[in-house]
Amino acid sequence: MTDHTVADHAVADHRVADHAVTDRTFAERAEALRDRYRTTLGAVPGPVEDRLRVAQAYGRLATEEAFTALRHLVLADSPLGGRVQQLVHFGQLLALGRAEPARIHARGARHAGAGIADLIGVAETALITSGTPAYALGIEIIVELLQDDDKSG
Numbered sequence: 001m002t003d004h005t006v007a008d009h010a011v012a013d014h015r016v017a018d019h020a021v022t023d024r025t026f027a028e029r030a031e032a033l034r035d036r037y038r039t040t041l042g043a044v045p046g047p048v049e050d051r052l053r054v055a056q057a058y059g060r061l062a063t064e065e066a067f068t069a070l071r072h073l074v075l076a077d078s079p080l081g082g083r084v085q086q087l088v089h090f091g092q093l094l095a096l097g098r099a100e101p102a103r104i105h106a107r108g109a110r111h112a113g114a115g116i117a118d119l120i121g122v123a124e125t126a127l128i129t130s131g132t133p134a135y136a137l138g139i140e141i142i143v144e145l146l147q148d149d150d151k152s153g
Contacts, residue, residue, distance in 0.1 A: 042111035
């Protein structure tokens with residue numbers, strides 16, 4: 001082996017070691033983000049996992065960390081409290097017609113102590129502010145939650 005080849009192997013070994021450290025660091029940092037979602041929502045939504053995969057592939061975890069920190073500040077440290085904040089999110093997402101995020105926040109509201117009656121109240125408010133489609137979406141999500149409760153209970 002020439003000195004050049006030895007040096008090339010040393011650099012390659014160092015890059016592999018750096019990559020392993022980076023992967024471990026990424027995994028630890030990503031798990032800390034997942035824990036924040038578990039705290040506020042009771043689970044890690046699929047779209048969050050998708051964003052973490054993109055962040056890992058393109059070295060953009062810092063963006064996801066900043067977003068999650070802001071989200072945590074607004075949701076967890078809100079003067080509204082977790083239950084009300086999740087209900088507000090649910091209502092806003094119904095008004096926007098955003099079905100999947102509304103589902104996530106309806107579950108988050110349940111995780112934070114909201115009852116089915118609370119969710120119905122939000123859906124009924126959405127009827128007044130945003131019309132039948134928002135109300136229908138809210139009731140659809142509530143029915144799904146009731147079915148989930150029946151399966152687990």
